Amino acid sequence: MLDVAAALSGTVDVPGDLRAYIAAGLDLHEQVRTTVEETAEWPAEVVADLASVVRHAPLRPGKIIGVGLNYAEHVEESSRALDTDVQRPDRPVLFSKPTTAVIGPDEPIEHNARLTAQLDWECELGVVIGEKARSVASDQALGHVFGYCVVNDISARDQRRSGQWFFSKGQDTYAPLGPVVVTADEVPDPHALKMELTVNGIRRQNGTTGQMIFRIPDLIEDISAGVTLEPGDVIATGSPQGVGAAMNPPTFLVPGDVVVAAIEGIGALSNPVKAV
Known part of the structure; x- marks a missing residue:
């Protein structure tokens, strides 16, 4: 692992956090990428073994916009288990998560028995916005994407309120995010990625991002029609079938469980569940 800010100090002014790096623009990213690719060897003090590094969430998004019911089989299972509409939505179903819900790899998901007995999982592809998007047409939308990550959309199913999902999905630690952000140029087709989620090593979800009802360009067009997407915002694009409910x-x-959400080409995001 390369400490880019330290390695390029005196050559390129690299911000110390990813959200600021993204906001600095594509020119900085291209300069950093080119410099790294053209450098054959780095001093030992700016290189570390990844296994020796304590990783946190790669960024604290400005906004997290969740997309519900965006996979056909999940629509069906939710209609049985969660009393949602059996019909596919004709527009994206949107909700938000506060940034205080974000945690990183190996950080614990909190199980508060006073608030929930139905703590559930959802493996999702996170889309990290790179350029400001306002009223963006779908055919231009992917040009506003910086990269991709894994999001585990944790939900307290018994905390929905009159159909509203904010408290159910927005409590502290309910947005594990990571393990890294992979830049868009490293993901040739974000709609052709295998997805899997396990609990204690047992597979619970297995799908592909190709099963999305509303694809990423359509989501960006729909959201940006009324909400400005800014650099560092994250769209959690929905989950395949296989939720616990x-x-x-x-x-x-339950406390003691370990849940791992994985997406091809990005990595595996592992989090234990802890009683609080």
């Missing part, structure tokens, strides 16, 4: 019997996360 739809299992027979329903099965939820």
